Amino acid sequence: MVPVLLILIPLVTGLVTFFFKDGRTAKSWALFSALATLVVSVLGLTVLKETKYLQFNREWLSALNSSFAVQLDGMGQLLCLLNAVAYPLVILSAWKNDYKNQNNFYALMLLAQAGMMGVFLATDALLFYFCWELALIPMYFLCSQWGGEKRIPVTFKFFIYTFVGSLLMLIGILYLQAHTKDHSFSWQSFIDLRLPANKQQWIFWLFFVAFAIKMPVFPLHTWQPDTYEQAPTATTMILSGVMVKMGLFGILRWLFPVMPFASFQWADFITPLSLCGAIYASLIAIRQDDLKRLVAYSSIAHIGLMCAAAFAQNESGFQGLMIQMFNHGINIIGLWIVVEITERQFGTRKISELGGIAQKAPVLAAFLVIIALANIALPLTNAFPGEFLMFNGIFSSVTVYHVWFTVMAGLSIIFGAIYTLNMIRKVFYGETIELTRAANDISMSEKLALGVIVLIIFVLGVYPQLMLNETAATASAVNEKFDFVRQTLLEQKK
Amino acid sequence: MNTLLISAVLGVLMMFSGVLLKSRQVIRNLAIAGMAGLLLVNILELGGTTFFQINTRDMMAFDRFSLLFITVAIFSTLLYLVLSAKDMEKVGINYAEYFALLFFIVCGIVLVSSFKSLLILFLGVEIISIPLYILTGSDKRNLKSNEASLKYFLLGAFSTGLMLMGIALLYGSTGTFSTSFRLGPDVKPSALMIAGMLLLFFSMSFKVSLAPFHFWTPDVYDGAPTVFTSFMATIVKAAVFIGFIRLFNNAFGLMHGQWQLIAAIITAATLFIGNITAVFQQSVKRMLAYSSIAQAGFMMLSLYALSAEAYEGLLLYTVAYSLATIGIFAVLIKMNDYTFSGFNGFARYHPLLAATTTVFLLSLAGIPLTSGFLSKFYMLKITLASGKGMWLAVFAVFMAAVSVYYYFRVIQAMYFKEGDDPKIQVTTTFKWTLVVLAALVILLGVFPNLLLYWVYF
Numbered sequence: 001m002v003p004v005l006l007i008l009i010p011l012v013t014g015l016v017t018f019f020f021k022d023g024r025t026a027k028s029w030a031l032f033s034a035l036a037t038l039v040v041s042v043l044g045l046t047v048l049k050e051t052k053y054l055q056f057n058r059e060w061l062s063a064l065n066s067s068f069a070v071q072l073d074g075m076g077q078l079l080c081l082l083n084a085v086a087y088p089l090v091i092l093s094a095w096k097n098d099y100k101n102q103n104n105f106y107a108l109m110l111l112a113q114a115g116m117m118g119v120f121l122a123t124d125a126l127l128f129y130f131c132w133e134l135a136l137i138p139m140y141f142l143c144s145q146w147g148g149e150k151r152i153p154v155t156f157k158f159f160i161y162t163f164v165g166s167l168l169m170l171i172g173i174l175y176l177q178a179h180t181k182d183h184s185f186s187w188q189s190f191i192d193l194r195l196p197a198n199k200q201q202w203i204f205w206l207f208f209v210a211f212a213i214k215m216p217v218f219p220l221h222t223w224q225p226d227t228y229e230q231a232p233t234a235t236t237m238i239l240s241g242v243m244v245k246m247g248l249f250g251i252l253r254w255l256f257p258v259m260p261f262a263s264f265q266w267a268d269f270i271t272p273l274s275l276c277g278a279i280y281a282s283l284i285a286i287r288q289d290d291l292k293r294l295v296a297y298s299s300i301a302h303i304g305l306m307c308a309a310a311f312a313q314n315e316s317g318f319q320g321l322m323i324q325m326f327n328h329g330i331n332i333i334g335l336w337i338v339v340e341i342t343e344r345q346f347g348t349r350k351i352s353e354l355g356g357i358a359q360k361a362p363v364l365a366a367f368l369v370i371i372a373l374a375n376i377a378l379p380l381t382n383a384f385p386g387e388f389l390m391f392n393g394i395f396s397s398v399t400v401y402h403v404w405f406t407v408m409a410g411l412s413i414i415f416g417a418i419y420t421l422n423m424i425r426k427v428f429y430g431e432t433i434e435l436t437r438a439a440n441d442i443s444m445s446e447k448l449a450l451g452v453i454v455l456i457i458f459v460l461g462v463y464p465q466l467m468l469n470e471t472a473a474t475a476s477a478v479n480e481k482f483d484f485v486r487q488t489l490l491e492q493k494k
Numbered sequence: 495m496n497t498l499l500i501s502a503v504l505g506v507l508m509m510f511s512g513v514l515l516k517s518r519q520v521i522r523n524l525a526i527a528g529m530a531g532l533l534l535v536n537i538l539e540l541g542g543t544t545f546f547q548i549n550t551r552d553m554m555a556f557d558r559f560s561l562l563f564i565t566v567a568i569f570s571t572l573l574y575l576v577l578s579a580k581d582m583e584k585v586g587i588n589y590a591e592y593f594a595l596l597f598f599i600v601c602g603i604v605l606v607s608s609f610k611s612l613l614i615l616f617l618g619v620e621i622i623s624i625p626l627y628i629l630t631g632s633d634k635r636n637l638k639s640n641e642a643s644l645k646y647f648l649l650g651a652f653s654t655g656l657m658l659m660g661i662a663l664l665y666g667s668t669g670t671f672s673t674s675f676r677l678g679p680d681v682k683p684s685a686l687m688i689a690g691m692l693l694l695f696f697s698m699s700f701k702v703s704l705a706p707f708h709f710w711t712p713d714v715y716d717g718a719p720t721v722f723t724s725f726m727a728t729i730v731k732a733a734v735f736i737g738f739i740r741l742f743n744n745a746f747g748l749m750h751g752q753w754q755l756i757a758a759i760i761t762a763a764t765l766f767i768g769n770i771t772a773v774f775q776q777s778v779k780r781m782l783a784y785s786s787i788a789q790a791g792f793m794m795l796s797l798y799a800l801s802a803e804a805y806e807g808l809l810l811y812t813v814a815y816s817l818a819t820i821g822i823f824a825v826l827i828k829m830n831d832y833t834f835s836g837f838n839g840f841a842r843y844h845p846l847l848a849a850t851t852t853v854f855l856l857s858l859a860g861i862p863l864t865s866g867f868l869s870k871f872y873m874l875k876i877t878l879a880s881g882k883g884m885w886l887a888v889f890a891v892f893m894a895a896v897s898v899y900y901y902f903r904v905i906q907a908m909y910f911k912e913g914d915d916p917k918i919q920v921t922t923t924f925k926w927t928l929v930v931l932a933a934l935v936i937l938l939g940v941f942p943n944l945l946l947y948w949v950y951f
């Protein structure tokens with residue numbers, strides 16, 4: 001029942017929100033809905049841990065052999081939690097903003113949440129595809145309606161990019177479905193399919209391109225900085241905090257277990273690609289003058305690292321990836337909130353035009369420093385265990401280039417520290433200037449949102465065992481697939 | 495059989511109603527009531543109640559599939575009439591005649607979707623075409639309408655000639671007009687037969703505007719009065735497509751291997767030309783003309799694959815496409831400015847119309863949760879299931895992505911751009927019918943079984 005509620009609550013409340021006349025009511029209603037989702041999600045992780053609560057399967061498109069099958073399992077649970085945690089934070093941080101047609105704004109936001117929940121929960125490929133698109137459409141409208149000056153062409157580029165990717169994935173899904181024994185779309189029969197290794201090569205790319213565009217992996221990333229910059233910040237938080245994880249999650253759920261051979265064989269091609277992308281994005285981030293673009297490029301860099309960890313294909317890498325997907329979401333939302341507050345107060349996002357905010361807004365500065373340190377994965381913050389495991393994974397992967405990969409990954413982290421700390425120094429420290437002299441500190445709702453984030457950062461940084469426990473089983477299950485692949489290939493060599 | 499006879503009688507009745515009745519309102523209501531009655535008798539026949547027992551000597555067969563399609567076609571026509579019948583007043587003075595011609599076309603649709611003899615197919619196609627020539631030119635004082643009508647007539651007559659030639663060659667090689675002639679598995683078809691088949695293939699391609707036989711389509715669709723373009727581009731096209739697949743499945747199904755490659759090439763060409771050219775249009779009406787070509791390319795995949803599921807898929811596709819396009823045209827007819835910028839700021843002044851139009855556009859673009867997605871999904875599925883259509887499916891997918899560009903341009907204009915109030919008047923009935931239409935588009939996208947169930951039971 002839990003997974004169904006997780007999809008239905010935002011879906012139904014989202015649809016209802018369209019009909020609110022008053023913007024304020026819509027906002028409160030959205031917050032209420034987001035909190036309800038959060039409660040259900042937490043219940044699903046703690047109290048209702050029996051299979052009967054966490055699985056649901058109902059006949060749906062019987063003519064197509066597809067069913068409405070959802071399941072809250074080890075792969076999706078952290079991301080569902082992230083999705084559920086992110087929404088109240090985002091709504092709280094945007095509390096002071098008055099959007100035009102507020103009801104439509106929040107309705108679309110909630111619909112996007114329903115779509116993303118579906119992506120993380122679906123165990124039926126067709127349902128997965130439906131939700132994948134359902135998450136995209138509201139985002140398209142959100143960005144094009146409430147975004148910045150160049151929003152229409154930029155969002156359109158984003159839409160077409162992802163739409164092409166997902167259609168290619170649809171062909172892949174259909175191909176696999178046609179070859180399964182029972183002609184069904186269920187995850188289990190996709191795994192049982194065991195396509196011959198040479199056939200996997202093509203189908204792998206149909207899926208991977210879709211996921212790579214979503215993450216995004218270099219060189220398919222060009223839509224992202226523009227979109228992040230132009231989208232309203234509340235939407236950008238969801239895009240970069242939760243939505244990009246759909247790509248990584250897709251790899252874990254639909255690519256690795258279904259096509260392990262091709263995934264293994266292409267790893268040496270994809271890992272350098274994503275690491276180069278990470279370094280490239282970090283270098284660009286260093287040169288950025290716009291706060292939003294800086295955070296956007298930093299997000300590309302982090303995702304590139306996570307993709308490399310995924311393709312390291314060992315237990316440590318997977319576990320690190322799953323943990324980091326959650327923590328990166330939390331940290332980046334924190335960064336966006338700070339950017340949002342800064343922009344709202346001073347009307348500019350240019351780093352060169354700001355300075356010395358810390359003197360006037362010490363609370364905000366303190367929050368920012370903590371979040372920024374978490375973003376560069378300092379020990380005792382939440383990102384550290386994940387990043388450590390990811391590095392461990394990359395280093396201990398079986399490829400002959402593993403040392404080089406680790407060096408590249410390390411470089412991107414160092415660059416990450418440079419641009420993050422530089423940004424803090426320029427924007428928050430130093431003497432106040434004309435613009436920032438009259439700065440106010442943050443309001444209650446913003447304190448609440450940032451406070452929750454900082455709390456999560458510390459709790460999970462000091463006691464990572466919580467997440468390690470949740471992810472261990474899944475990581476080793478995915479790893480087993482690759483053990484099998486490695487063994488088979490070894491035998492073939494002999 | 496019910497529908498065939500009654501629609502013909504209703505057509506004659508409507509023709510005289512123009513003389514006998516003065517009020518246009520009454521004529522309109524009569525036509526709508528007639529269409530509703532037609533729907534009723536057809537559903538009765540679907541349930542097994544036939545009023546007329548006529549021995550067609552195996553020239554026609556009213557099987558489940560054809561009856562189901564006729565039901566769908568009449569239902570769409572009914573919605574079309576409710577939405578747009580009033581706008582026909584603007585076209586010309588022969589108000590009642592337009593309805594009469596529409597009823598004759600329905601009569602032709604019944605023939606085309608249930609024939610078992612090539613002669614009946616020919617009759618059906620002609621009964622559809624001739625009223626369409628007239629309707630295209632019905633805006634007599636508009637030169638573009640005249641041009642369109644003449645062009646359509648000349649090219650249409652030419653393709654009819656091809657069709658007759660093809661039928662003649664087939665008759666020469668098989669000795670029968672029936673479509674159920676069977677070749678033995680090892681018998682090599684004669685050159686005469688292949689030539690006849692190709693001629694039929696090309697003339698049918700002309701009727702459903704597949705590339706490279708599509709050149710008439712943009713001019714005719716653009717020149718014809720918009721109310722009639724709506725009808726031509728949707729229900730008529732769907733019906734001829736049903737005839738197309740029926741002909742090639744029944745008569746040439748066993749020779750599938752020999753024409754599959756031609757079907758593939760035509761499909762790819764149609765998808766390419768339709769989608770790419772639509773991108774460059776400035777008028778929404780002309781864009782929809784090219785989009786209808788592009789959508790025909792997708793429907794053509796059902797002929798390429800030709801499996802049992804292809805029938806279901808094509809049925810769903812025709813319904814999805816017709817409903818969405820009728821809806822968009824119904825809104826377009828009301829507009830004074832047919833260009834993309836004419837839709838600027840539409841959502842602000844007419845939120846309901848804009849929202850329903852968005853649903854239709856999303857459906858045409860093939861976004862999930864709409865029937866347009868499921869029908870495209872079916873087409874891709876059968877193409878991949880046929881085993882060798884991978885390249886075609888990938889190509890079709892890329893073209894579908896191109897189509898997003900021009901469909902979304904309308905959405906962008908409506909929602910994200912500022913513009914003046916287009917000052918259009920719509921009735922409450924119109925609004926509610928559009929909402930029903932949009933709801934159907936979504937409903938079929940979530941529960942296609944509501945329709946497909948009836949194919950089997």
